[in-house]
Amino acid sequence: MNETLQVLFSLFIFPGLFGMVALALLADWVDRKVYARVQQRVGPMYTGKAGILQPLADVIKLLSKEDITPGESSKFMFNFLPLAAFAAVMSAALLLPIGFLNAYNSFPGDLLIMLYLLGLPTIVYFLAGWHSHSYFGIFGGVRAVTQLFAYEVPFLLAVLTPALLTGSWQLSEISRLSASHPLYLLAHLLAFTVAILGLQAKLERVPFDIPEAETEIVGGPTTEYSGRKLAVLHLTHELMFVVGSATLASIFLGGFGSGLWQFPLFLVKTFAIIFILSLMRAAAARMRIDQLIEFSWKYLAPMSCLQFLFIIVLKVLEIA
Amino acid sequence: MKKSVIARIKEWARLNSLWVLHFNSGACNGCDIEILDALTPRYDVERFGIRLKASPRHADVLLASGPVNHQSAARLKRIYDQMPDPKIVIAVGTCACSGGVFRGCYNIHSGIDSAVPVDAYITGCPVKPEAIIDAVAKLINKVKAA
Numbered sequence A: 001m002n003e004t005l006q007v008l009f010s011l012f013i014f015p016g017l018f019g020m021v022a023l024a025l026l027a028d029w030v031d032r033k034v035y036a037r038v039q040q041r042v043g044p045m046y047t048g049k050a051g052i053l054q055p056l057a058d059v060i061k062l063l064s065k066e067d068i069t070p071g072e073s074s075k076f077m078f079n080f081l082p083l084a085a086f087a088a089v090m091s092a093a094l095l096l097p098i099g100f101l102n103a104y105n106s107f108p109g110d111l112l113i114m115l116y117l118l119g120l121p122t123i124v125y126f127l128a129g130w131h132s133h134s135y136f137g138i139f140g141g142v143r144a145v146t147q148l149f150a151y152e153v154p155f156l157l158a159v160l161t162p163a164l165l166t167g168s169w170q171l172s173e174i175s176r177l178s179a180s181h182p183l184y185l186l187a188h189l190l191a192f193t194v195a196i197l198g199l200q201a202k203l204e205r206v207p208f209d210i211p212e213a214e215t216e217i218v219g220g221p222t223t224e225y226s227g228r229k230l231a232v233l234h235l236t237h238e239l240m241f242v243v244g245s246a247t248l249a250s251i252f253l254g255g256f257g258s259g260l261w262q263f264p265l266f267l268v269k270t271f272a273i274i275f276i277l278s279l280m281r282a283a284a285a286r287m288r289i290d291q292l293i294e295f296s297w298k299y300l301a302p303m304s305c306l307q308f309l310f311i312i313v314l315k316v317l318e319i320a
Numbered sequence B: 001m002k003k004s005v006i007a008r009i010k011e012w013a014r015l016n017s018l019w020v021l022h023f024n025s026g027a028c029n030g031c032d033i034e035i036l037d038a039l040t041p042r043y044d045v046e047r048f049g050i051r052l053k054a055s056p057r058h059a060d061v062l063l064a065s066g067p068v069n070h071q072s073a074a075r076l077k078r079i080y081d082q083m084p085d086p087k088i089v090i091a092v093g094t095c096a097c098s099g100g101v102f103r104g105c106y107n108i109h110s111g112i113d114s115a116v117p118v119d120a121y122i123t124g125c126p127v128k129p130e131a132i133i134d135a136v137a138k139l140i141n142k143v144k145a146a
């Protein structure tokens, strides 16, 4: 009985649906506030205390608006894709090494499943743009996939470095081992940097918001989406923001420990990464797609290879 | 008549999260610059949850400037139709209200309301950003009262 309750708690409260959605909205608020402060503004102010309910208001408003399916689009795919992305990211959230559920679904290799699930939304963006049958959607979708080829390889290499260092492919193992060896963070600092940049590109945020570039292609893949479907896409994006940051926190920053400390540690570490990503968004301007590809293949990929070599040397010399 | 809880939550969300689309239907660009001014750090309309969106499908409010000429009338109508309900249209500038200095030209309609229904008119040539914010605030109060 107790076990059932624990599983239900994990599925629906934390790290399940409600907790994650709440955290996603909180992350959106933090992001907007940081962005505004850097620009000498104050950001959302009057919706709840210091505007903390602003993301919630946005989502409720989108949910209550008219839901348009353009006549030209392929109806089934157009309506189905946002849910697919949402489901993928929610499944990824359940794999995080935190909460009760971890005893059941943690297995060697779940790091790869996690990365795969976090990669799915990009494909969904591409398909969503394609199936909405508008020029801007198609351009955005194609850009999303082109961008995927630019950042995915360095990102994967960077994220697999801790796996190499700790000798495990299991998220909970990696975080346990790197928590007991704090110096590991120094050893893969370079990979951490590449991973942060890669995550920013995965999330399609400035300076890598090429697929959504609103000054060029309106809204990219989401151009034709409105109402409920846009709300789901928006939520998916914010969820990915949290889950991606939490993944990086668990493999680079030593995870969330165990017991009651998990939750505060989760908040502190995840939001530290979210803060870095928000600062980056505020400080940078958009790159062109060719600049991004050049940047990631000329600098990011060699950096992660170098990091790989460094770890191998450490391993061979039996320092780590 | 008392509104149900759900309706009140919906209204709260809607009024606190107005996403704005800006369309220039033949303005001299004076009003457009002032609209952008309203979004700069000095006025910071994001305080009220207002955000500039590029796609009509995402927008709640259409900020339209300019007197509407033969060419832009059809586009204005189309953008209006692309926006999901419930939607609000604000005519920004004297041109947008009545045609302004362009009124009577051979190719000019007389303002935004010759093409789409308008909820609020803001005069001024060009309008002040304060006037835009004031109009939005008044509009919010009007929707609340209704």
Ligand code: SF4
Pocket: B027, B028, B029, B030, B031, B032, B065, B066, B092, B093, B094, B095, B096, B100, B101, B124, B125, B126, B127
């Ligand atoms: S109202 Fe005046 S400033 Fe505004 S678009 Fe018309 S002519 Fe230009």
